[in-house]
Amino acid sequence: MNSQDLIRLGVPHGEAMRRGIDFISRYIFKGLPKERLAAEVEAVVQAPAQFTGDSLRGAFAEALLRAPAPLRPDSAPWRQWGDNLEPDAVSQLARACRLPIAAAGALMPDAHLGYGLPIGGVLATLDAVIPYAVGVDIACRMKLSVIDWPLRELDRRRDRLIRAIEDETRFGMGAKFKERRQHAVLDADWNVSPVTRQNRDRAWAQLGTSGSGNHFVEFGVFTNPEPVGDLPAGEYVALLSHSGSRGTGAAVCSHYSRLAMDQHPELPKEVKHLAWLGLDSEAGQEYWAAMELMGQYAAANHALIHHHMVQHLGATVLLDVENHHNFAWKEEHTIAGTKREVVVHRKGATPAGQGVLGIIPGSMASPGYLVRGKGCADSLNSASHGAGRVMSRTKALATFEWEKVNRVLKDRNVHLLSAGLDEVPMVYKDIHTVMEAQRDLVDTLGQFDPRLVKMAPSGERPED
Numbered sequence: 001m002n003s004q005d006l007i008r009l010g011v012p013h014g015e016a017m018r019r020g021i022d023f024i025s026r027y028i029f030k031g032l033p034k035e036r037l038a039a040e041v042e043a044v045v046q047a048p049a050q051f052t053g054d055s056l057r058g059a060f061a062e063a064l065l066r067a068p069a070p071l072r073p074d075s076a077p078w079r080q081w082g083d084n085l086e087p088d089a090v091s092q093l094a095r096a097c098r099l100p101i102a103a104a105g106a107l108m109p110d111a112h113l114g115y116g117l118p119i120g121g122v123l124a125t126l127d128a129v130i131p132y133a134v135g136v137d138i139a140c141r142m143k144l145s146v147i148d149w150p151l152r153e154l155d156r157r158r159d160r161l162i163r164a165i166e167d168e169t170r171f172g173m174g175a176k177f178k179e180r181r182q183h184a185v186l187d188a189d190w191n192v193s194p195v196t197r198q199n200r201d202r203a204w205a206q207l208g209t210s211g212s213g214n215h216f217v218e219f220g221v222f223t224n225p226e227p228v229g230d231l232p233a234g235e236y237v238a239l240l241s242h243s244g245s246r247g248t249g250a251a252v253c254s255h256y257s258r259l260a261m262d263q264h265p266e267l268p269k270e271v272k273h274l275a276w277l278g279l280d281s282e283a284g285q286e287y288w289a290a291m292e293l294m295g296q297y298a299a300a301n302h303a304l305i306h307h308h309m310v311q312h313l314g315a316t317v318l319l320d321v322e323n324h325h326n327f328a329w330k331e332e333h334t335i336a337g338t339k340r341e342v343v344v345h346r347k348g349a350t351p352a353g354q355g356v357l358g359i360i361p362g363s364m365a366s367p368g369y370l371v372r373g374k375g376c377a378d379s380l381n382s383a384s385h386g387a388g389r390v391m392s393r394t395k396a397l398a399t400f401e402w403e404k405v406n407r408v409l410k411d412r413n414v415h416l417l418s419a420g421l422d423e424v425p426m427v428y429k430d431i432h433t434v435m436e437a438q439r440d441l442v443d444t445l446g447q448f449d450p451r452l453v454k455m456a457p458s459g460e461r462p463e464d
Contacts, residue, residue, distance in 0.1 A: 082109025110388025
């Protein structure tokens with residue numbers, strides 16, 4: 001037997017694993033029957049309390065008793081919003097709330113299956129961060145700019161808007177600029193992690209680009225029935241973008257997820273992607289610093305997209321709102337009557353603290369919303385980050401045809417520049433139903449209706 005056999009039996013990493021290997025070595029050294037070894041090890045694992053006084057097995061048994069359980073028998077408190085959610089997504093959050101580090105959870109009405117934590121999943125943990133609960137596209141972000149163009153220009157000057165999109169960002173998995181963009185984020189400390197240090201040049205090349213998957217740039221109509229800040233009530237032309245930290249963010253997630261899983265081989269297969277890094281560990285501190293840098297980088301991408309497009313149009317910005325999702329925040333929350341600092345992971349969930357503004361998009365042919373958070377404690381100050389998928393990309397590609405999709409887009413007055421069939425409106429939930437399910441989480445301040453949409457073309461591997 002070896003360490004892999006012990007892992008399969010559920011022996012946790014650390015002291016218990018070391019004591020188990022020592023027991024195996026001593027058992028063999030004593031010349032005891034090798035054919036009985038597997039059964040002897042399993043007996044100690046199954047009932048360690050029965051062997052604590054045994055001279056050969058005692059140290060192994062006592063280490064097993066001291067080791068934290070892979071999953072707790074009870075669950076951290078959690079609640080879901082919305083009906084008829086995907087059962088596998090609900091199960092994913094329920095399992096996450098049984099991690100020994102879990103403090104509380106919440107499931108948003110746009111929830112669907114993800115890796116480890118569902119998309120639309122919110123998880124608060126104690127002194128630990130879970131790379132996969134942040135996600136591959138770290139700090140994926142929404143940004144809305146309302147500009148001073150008259151509404152009629154959406155149709156009259158469509159070619160100008162198209163040229164702004166085509167010239168001022170890039171779409172696709174490896175998309176980058178030949179003439180690189182400049183931003184102060186390049187002056188940040190990219191040595192906080194070996195991954196960010198190695199990927200700085202790639203990040204620079206992709207600065208200001210939009211990537212693939214569900215990432216988009218759209219021009220449309222923004223309507224606010226009441227004033228929003230200094231913006232009077234009315235209808236306006238607006239620019240909306242959705243993208244994240246590109247290839248560098250994915251590299252950060254991949255590297256630190258592997259480290260976390262290596263540190264927690266005791267976790268059952270169904271929760272292995274929820275392996276965590278302690279914030280007091282070197283790897284945990286590195287990941288946190290890299291994640292924060294990816295947040296700055298994603299914000300810089302959007303800043304450049306909007307700056308260059310607005311400049312291209314010769315427009316003035318009247319209102320500017322943006323927010324992350326796919327991120328972790330250190331926050332204070334009262335859980336089970338006790339106020340404490342926790343790490344809140346929002347994987348595909350929008351921050352919705354009291355008075356906090358955010359953007360919740362629908363699809364390329366359905367509205368998105370400017371919202372103000374209500375600070376709901378049970379949701380850990382969170383709301384959905386969109387409508388949420390109702391089918392996989394593979395099923396979407398096998399189900400839809402552009403001829404029928406184009407009729408839908410025409411009916412809704414949407415001009416599509418490019419996208420894949422796996423991102424058509426019908427793969428998403430009804431955004432109105434999602435918004436109704438979270439009326440206790442956010443107030444709606446304005447509505448964005450897409451008119452001109454660009455996403456990565458068909459065949460691109462998704463980055464979301």
